[in-house]
Amino acid sequence: MTTPAHWRKSSHSGGNEGNCVEVADLNxxxxxxxxxxxxAGHLTLTRRDFAALLADLGARD
Known part of the structure; x- marks a missing residue:
């Protein structure tokens, strides 16, 4: 039996800006x-790729 994913809204998503992203730990x-x-589905990334994505996005601020 698989446990349903616990999705949480990103702290960077803001209020009503329409840029809402959720993340979940997927085993x-x-x-x-x-x-x-x-x-609509989700994108699945390795932890390494997710960290690289965050680093790239952080460098754009």
Whole structure:
């Protein structure tokens, strides 16, 4: 039996800006999805790739 993913909204998503991202721990991987359209599916990344994504996005600020 698999445990349902616990999705949480990113602290950087803001209030009503429309840029809402949720993340979840997916058994050693990280899931990323649009919180306003969760039925559209999600992107699954390795932890290493997720860390690289965050580093790249952080460098753009």
């Amino acid at each position: 050693g991987h990280v899931g990323v999805r649009d919180s306003e359209n969760p039925a």
